[in-house]
Amino acid sequence: MTPAARVQAAIEILDAIAVAAREGGAPADALLADAMRQRRYAGSKDRRAIRGHVYEAIRAVRIAPPSGRAAMVALADLRPDLAALFDGSPYGPAPITPNEPRAEAGFVAPALAELFDPLVSAEEGAAMLARAPLDLRANRIKAKREDLAMLFPEGAPIAHAPDGWRLPPETAATQHPAHAQGRFEVQDAASQYASAALGAASGMAIVDLCAGGGGKTLAIASVTENGADILACDTNRARLQQLPPRAERAGATRIATRLLDPGKENAMLADWQGRADRVFVDAPCSGSGTWRRSPELRWRLTSSRLERHLADQAKLIEIGAGLVAPGGKLLYAVCSIIAREGRAQMDDFLNRHPGWRVDAEPLPARVGRRAGAGFLLTPGHDGCDGFFLARLTAPC
Numbered sequence: 001m002t003p004a005a006r007v008q009a010a011i012e013i014l015d016a017i018a019v020a021a022r023e024g025g026a027p028a029d030a031l032l033a034d035a036m037r038q039r040r041y042a043g044s045k046d047r048r049a050i051r052g053h054v055y056e057a058i059r060a061v062r063i064a065p066p067s068g069r070a071a072m073v074a075l076a077d078l079r080p081d082l083a084a085l086f087d088g089s090p091y092g093p094a095p096i097t098p099n100e101p102r103a104e105a106g107f108v109a110p111a112l113a114e115l116f117d118p119l120v121s122a123e124e125g126a127a128m129l130a131r132a133p134l135d136l137r138a139n140r141i142k143a144k145r146e147d148l149a150m151l152f153p154e155g156a157p158i159a160h161a162p163d164g165w166r167l168p169p170e171t172a173a174t175q176h177p178a179h180a181q182g183r184f185e186v187q188d189a190a191s192q193y194a195s196a197a198l199g200a201a202s203g204m205a206i207v208d209l210c211a212g213g214g215g216k217t218l219a220i221a222s223v224t225e226n227g228a229d230i231l232a233c234d235t236n237r238a239r240l241q242q243l244p245p246r247a248e249r250a251g252a253t254r255i256a257t258r259l260l261d262p263g264k265e266n267a268m269l270a271d272w273q274g275r276a277d278r279v280f281v282d283a284p285c286s287g288s289g290t291w292r293r294s295p296e297l298r299w300r301l302t303s304s305r306l307e308r309h310l311a312d313q314a315k316l317i318e319i320g321a322g323l324v325a326p327g328g329k330l331l332y333a334v335c336s337i338i339a340r341e342g343r344a345q346m347d348d349f350l351n352r353h354p355g356w357r358v359d360a361e362p363l364p365a366r367v368g369r370r371a372g373a374g375f376l377l378t379p380g381h382d383g384c385d386g387f388f389l390a391r392l393t394a395p396c
């Protein structure tokens with residue numbers, strides 16, 4: 001493909017990504033993979049270049065663009081070398097005209113920035129959109145961080161994450177046989193910190209209420225060295241189904257899964273009411289802490305979607321709290337930097353349940369910043385995804 005044809009391909013893919021962002025369709029990565037499958041003629045250099053253009057344009061544009069071309073033209077305004085490829089050549093984009101529509105360039109819409117936790121400064125914008133490194137977590141059931149150091153000597157330890165090993169973004173770590181053997185998982189440092197913050201230990205009974213594909217469930221199994229009974233729940237069958245084979249690979253033999261029906265969670269967890277030593281509520285959220293990996297999430301957040309997340313979060317915190325044994329602990333986490341999803345949810349819960357106590361130090365010193373009853377981690381401050389987490393102790 002010519003350089004101009006790559007730009008045109010990126011424009012077409014951005015069209016689909018913009019529509020999906022507005023309509024709540026598939027994530028950008030999935031659409032990009034689909035588009036590449038349809039372009040079998042594209043070689044590996046073409047694919048890399050197209051992917052680069054697509055993500056550069058997403059990062060450059062702050063709200064869902066009217067079209068893929070409008071996004072790419074906005075990027076071309078910042079990059080004369082790219083603008084030169086709008087040359088009207090065969091398969092390339094038509095020349096840019098002065099008055100044609102441009103997408104809005106910039107970090108985020110001002111209305112969205114106003115929702116950020118007050119700890120997030122304007123200077124953090126660049127870190128929130130920079131490409132994330134590839135973080136690995138050694139699975140203690142089968143390996144140690146030293147093993148990762150031998151397998152991937154180009155990496156470095158992640159500060160304050162005892163099992164964490166950081167690699168450059170491009171590394172194809174999951175193709176290493178040690179991954180299929182369950183010796184490590186790919187997991188961002190923030191998720192490693194959050195899983196450790198649960199304070200899980202061998203012998204405990206633990207519920208991971210929003211387990212999804214089990215990323216943090218496996219981290220909890222690793223921290224406890226397979227010594228705790230873990231019930232992993234979710235309402236999404238496809239996600240939860242990913243967990244058993246991952247657990248088998250990891251040698252995590254004490255994880256049970258339970259698919260919940262939305263609205264019937266309490267009834268379906270009746271046997272766990274007031275029994276769990278630890279409950280993890282890793283709630284659905286805006287994902288505003290993960291823009292380094294999924295920058296198009298900035299285009300997706302509408303006020304109605306946010307309100308839905310807020311209602312789900314409040315409901316799930318209540319359900320989770322009901323499962324905690326007297327004196328047991330609830331960890332609430334969201335991969336979000338939006339105050340209403342983080343500190344405000346905890347304030348509301350504590351107002352409703354004054355008997356619960358806030359745990360002062362769930363995280364290692366120097367990780368995160370205190371944000372109300374919890375802690376905020378950000379890419380700029382902590383070198384990991386943005387996350388809010390808070391740990392509470394149930395009354396005895």
Ligand SMILES: C[S@@+](CC[C@H](N)C(=O)[O-])C[C@H]1O[C@@H](n2cnc3c(N)ncnc32)[C@H](O)[C@@H]1O
Binds near residue numbers: 233234239260282316
């Ligand atoms: C942030 S994701 C969890 C990620 C997961 N813990 C991990 O580490 O990979 C939130 C999850 O909550 C699930 N969820 C949404 N509503 C739920 C409900 N009512 N009960 C349980 N899980 C729910 C979603 O399906 C989604 O998988």
